Amino acid sequence: MDTTLRDGEQTSGVSFSAAEKLTIAQLLLEELNIDRIEIASARVSEGEFQAVKGITSWAEERGYINRIEVLSFVDGGVSIDWMKKAGAKVQNLLTKGSMNHLTHQLKKTPEQHFSEIAQIIALAKENNIETNVYLEDWSNGMRNSPEYVFQFLDFLSTQPIKRILLPDTLGVLIPSLAFEFISKIRAKYPNIHFDFHAHNDYDLSVANVMEAIKAGINGLHVTVNGMGERAGNAPLESTVAVINDYLPEVSINIKETSLYTVSKLVETFTGYRIPANKPIVGDNVFTQTAGIHADGDNKNNLYFNDLLPERFGRKRKYALGKTSGKANIEKNLQELGLKLNQEDLKLVTQRIIELGDKKETVTKEDLPYIISDVLDSHTYEEKIKIESYILVHSKGMRPSTTLCLKFGSEIIEENAQGDGQFDAFMNALSKIYKSKKLTLPKLIDYAVRIPPGSSSDALCETIITWVNNGKEFKTRGLDSDQTVAAIIATQKMLNVIA
Numbered sequence: 001m002d003t004t005l006r007d008g009e010q011t012s013g014v015s016f017s018a019a020e021k022l023t024i025a026q027l028l029l030e031e032l033n034i035d036r037i038e039i040a041s042a043r044v045s046e047g048e049f050q051a052v053k054g055i056t057s058w059a060e061e062r063g064y065i066n067r068i069e070v071l072s073f074v075d076g077g078v079s080i081d082w083m084k085k086a087g088a089k090v091q092n093l094l095t096k097g098s099m100n101h102l103t104h105q106l107k108k109t110p111e112q113h114f115s116e117i118a119q120i121i122a123l124a125k126e127n128n129i130e131t132n133v134y135l136e137d138w139s140n141g142m143r144n145s146p147e148y149v150f151q152f153l154d155f156l157s158t159q160p161i162k163r164i165l166l167p168d169t170l171g172v173l174i175p176s177l178a179f180e181f182i183s184k185i186r187a188k189y190p191n192i193h194f195d196f197h198a199h200n201d202y203d204l205s206v207a208n209v210m211e212a213i214k215a216g217i218n219g220l221h222v223t224v225n226g227m228g229e230r231a232g233n234a235p236l237e238s239t240v241a242v243i244n245d246y247l248p249e250v251s252i253n254i255k256e257t258s259l260y261t262v263s264k265l266v267e268t269f270t271g272y273r274i275p276a277n278k279p280i281v282g283d284n285v286f287t288q289t290a291g292i293h294a295d296g297d298n299k300n301n302l303y304f305n306d307l308l309p310e311r312f313g314r315k316r317k318y319a320l321g322k323t324s325g326k327a328n329i330e331k332n333l334q335e336l337g338l339k340l341n342q343e344d345l346k347l348v349t350q351r352i353i354e355l356g357d358k359k360e361t362v363t364k365e366d367l368p369y370i371i372s373d374v375l376d377s378h379t380y381e382e383k384i385k386i387e388s389y390i391l392v393h394s395k396g397m398r399p400s401t402t403l404c405l406k407f408g409s410e411i412i413e414e415n416a417q418g419d420g421q422f423d424a425f426m427n428a429l430s431k432i433y434k435s436k437k438l439t440l441p442k443l444i445d446y447a448v449r450i451p452p453g454s455s456s457d458a459l460c461e462t463i464i465t466w467v468n469n470g471k472e473f474k475t476r477g478l479d480s481d482q483t484v485a486a487i488i489a490t491q492k493m494l495n496v497i498a
């Protein structure tokens, strides 16, 4: 069960619109083949109500309605009423799984709590809503009040419910405890369906999930990119990979090749950046940086493991920097369709190492420039040149640009306005390209940085990511002015696609 749209939305600062929730729900169920999704907490807001309604009407049409779940509360039926109006058919009822929470938060006895729960389950049934029950703080309950947990499970085993959901609400479990607690429960209630809901506070969520599976759990809760309250939940991507590679006794139908697309979409919708080193979906996890690794890949794939990038719709990359060797450079040259003799290759490698030492980022698309610079050869020809430009930025008026572009032997001039100086520049450029019936690549990322520790007059590096005909590439510009650095990066892009 994927709970990106419920627990994932409990990531601080994250809120999905109704349209974003619907798009993610559709991808999770139809593109990835997730069995069930939890999409919201009942009663939260009008916006949430509309989002749930949008998803349930789509799911009803497709015959998926029983795969859509909503978190609900022990509130005398307010949540049931809300869900009914929103068209939801499965509630995940949030109850107290530890004596501590029951006594101090709800201030109820177990008998009072069970009686209220029984009433809600019955009410749900009358309204044609199925019930799963969350035992909130269950993992602490197993540590501090196990007799209460088992008394609760005995009660639930008499109730008309579908599943019991065991959350490690505060992420306190370690693998041995996850195995011990779940084994005990599975042994006592072999005929009940139990889900495990991991949290990642000790960075052990996936390890705990593995132990839960070994202990015989029936279902797992995950989120895209591991989003969720505090340190998040078990990440969908790593959970899928580890199950496929290490737990052959379990079979899942989740489409690995679509994991990256969905992960990136969730990143875009939330604005919550995926760390570059996040397994499976991080920018750097399929990049070989060390020269020895790149060399080993040429010799019987010595530095490959089972997590091949293609499995996840990704590609292996070879970084360029101070730890590069000849092999890294060669791999990048191959992609660009370029070839150098051994002597020149050494010179280019040396230059890239020097640039890396100065903390500069070198991209694959910089290689033609570096080669041209180092070898003073004409390996790289600048077909398109930004001859001159005026950038105007003033208070109370929109930024504007006049641009003069050399296109082979032709010189073309254009003016445009924009939201910022670079935007105005790109609008002028776009006019020129349109006049020549050409299209520019789409700019999908724009990153600016100055070397750490330097002051405001330092060189500024702008790295722009473009997509051209479905192919993504980066270009980089370096200047003391960030717009000029972006324009340098743009001129490189024009020549890459020329």
Ligand SMILES: CC(=O)SCCNC(=O)CCNC(=O)[C@H](O)C(C)(C)COP(=O)(O)OP(=O)(O)OC[C@H]1O[C@@H](n2cnc3c(N)ncnc32)[C@H](O)[C@@H]1OP(=O)(O)O
Pocket (backbone or CB within 6 Å): 007, 041, 043, 044, 073, 074, 075, 094, 095, 096, 105, 106, 134, 136, 167, 229
């Ligand atoms: C599994 C998890 O991650 S738990 C996360 C659950 N989801 C959320 O909390 C997000 C959605 N929550 C909300 O929108 C709100 O908290 C609401 C609508 C549920 C309640 O809002 P408010 O009435 O303003 O109360 P508030 O949030 O301050 O406090 C929570 C109340 O719920 C009570 N409560 C706690 N657990 C439960 C429960 N399982 N069922 C019913 N009530 C509960 C608390 O005792 C407290 O009641 P009190 O005010 O009488 O002491």
